[in-house]
Amino acid sequence: MGYVLKREGLDGALAALSKDYLLYAPVRKVGEGRFTDVDVVRYDFVTSASELELDAKSDYSFKELLTPLSKTLFYFTEDEVHEAGDLGAPGAPAQAADDRPVIVFLRACDLHAVRRLDQMYLGNGPTDTFYARIRDRVRFALIGCTQSFASCFCVDMGANVAPEGWLFSLETSGDGYLCAVADDSVKAAFAGAATAEKDVEPAHVTENEVRVRTPQSVPTSIYKDPLWDEYTNRCIRCGRCNIVCPTCTCFTMQDVFYTDNGRVGERRRVQASCMIDGYTNVAGGGQYRKAAGERMRFKVLHKVWDFRQRFGYDMCVGCGRCDDVCPEYISFAACVNKLTDACEREEAQDE
Template identity: 55%
Template sequence: MGFLFAENGINAVFEKWAEEYHVYAPKRMEGKGAFSDTDSVRYEEINKVEEIEFDLKSHFSFKDILLPMSETLFFFTEEQVKEADGPKKGAVILLRSCDLHAVRRLDEIYLKNGFEDYYYKRLRENVRFVLLGCKQAFENCFCVDMETNRADFYDASIEKDGDGYAVDNHYSDWEPLFLANSMEKKEVSPSYVTETEVRVEVPEGLSLDVSKSRMWDEYDKRCIDCGRCNYVCPTCTCFTMQDIFYTDNGKVGERRRVTASCMVNGYTDVAGGGSYRQKNGQRMRFKTLHKVYDFKKRFGYHMCVGCGRCDDACPEYISFSNIINKLKDAVAEVNDHDEK
């Protein structure tokens, strides 16, 4: 069922939601960009619809809520372990179609691949997703080619409609709340993008053999292994474990996990000094193939959702979509070489 809300009506919904949920949405953080007098758009808790940044792509994704960059798993003494508490409230997350598709990727790893992840599931079970309609594609988006431009598996959708807000609802529990606060019922179908300026083509015949292509060598020097592409990615799921002890009481501490990047030094280090993929080009290959090849081999669909945040974030202007498009020639190059 669809609804049309005035600003105060939708804010009444947000107010009601706040009793049960933390509401997270892309928000413009003034002055929080890396450069002075620039802003950062991040996922933050919001109270009012005016706080939502509808017109820009967020620099970091919703992932920061489901998989916090730094998350305490448990506290310990030398012989006891106490699990860290989860949030008391659930969460409503407002996100675009590409990101909603990314949730499926996170679920794949954290709920399925091997054991269920206790901490992820604890959060995930109490999350409601509200789709932000996309009226047009942003720079570097390539969701259409990754087939993530549309999503109907949302609890509700929201987008600006004239001076008001159009909402489509799939979650029956919210129906009375929406009825009570909306101006009118209305057929609503969320906007979605049908074309993007950036196009990608994942070639047929990809295999690990493409590792041998010379295309990766370029990134040995161009890439500065900062990890931004991973940290902003809504589908990257890696973490590293850390044990810390409190400086004021050395017997007590905590174990936490922090987001990890396969582009950053140390990612593959094993105790005793071994490491794999020392060249940045090979790290790029590893990441690229995970996003558009081996994840699909294991789970049946591509990991990359085409949000283009990695392109947006790269300080060295390395375009991931361009890398995908180079794969075709790389496959041919490797095949040629093998034939000779």
């Protein structure tokens, strides 16, 4: 079942949904990008159709809700410990105190990325209770992809068609919207606001300009292949590629002390990056993967090889955000292709 909506109709549907849910969606922040007068599209809580940005790829992913950049886990004094609230979304103190479930608007590739996050936090040993508590409150709305964006390679990563698990879909169509309802619990919100009923299949792309081939086997000699040297020379180890990635899950802990004696304060969980200095520091002053090329090797192999060896599918979903944000114009997609070429070359030499 699907619906055709005008802007006012979608406003009505979102208002109806807002009685039961918080809505978290891509929003265009005008002039807040990394350069003067450049916009950024990132997630925020919304209540109306005019706030939604459905026709551009978000620079940052939905991940900020499920795994906030910085999340206070608990506060402590000498005598007591108090757990912090669940929703640590930046700038959302009102929502943090709100216990309604959240509908997250995301694209097919990002819904595939949720499976990766679930795999790491819920299906890789003991359940991560901090993640699980937020995840239990989250539902999804699918943003239909009416076009492929410049750096996307979701088709080659098998993430262009959404998996199940969304309540409804939404995409722009002319001066209005198309919506497919997959869950009866939200049907009334759209039925009462639509201008017409229509069979709607959420739009998805079937080809991308960027093509990526992932390796089918990786010889151990690849670890010392000269292909990684290029990244030692070019990468500035800023970690932006990790922070925008919807499938990166690493975090570190920080204790913030309010008093000089260190007995009053808070413990925070903060996103970490395998590309930045300090990530591999160990007791005794040791540090692994000092060169940026070694870090690139670790990241790329994890995304398109090591994760697959453990779970049977690739970690990367081909959203292309890492290519979009790299200040050194390093292309992850191009690196995967170089890796695959090198693997095939070295295997052919060994035959």
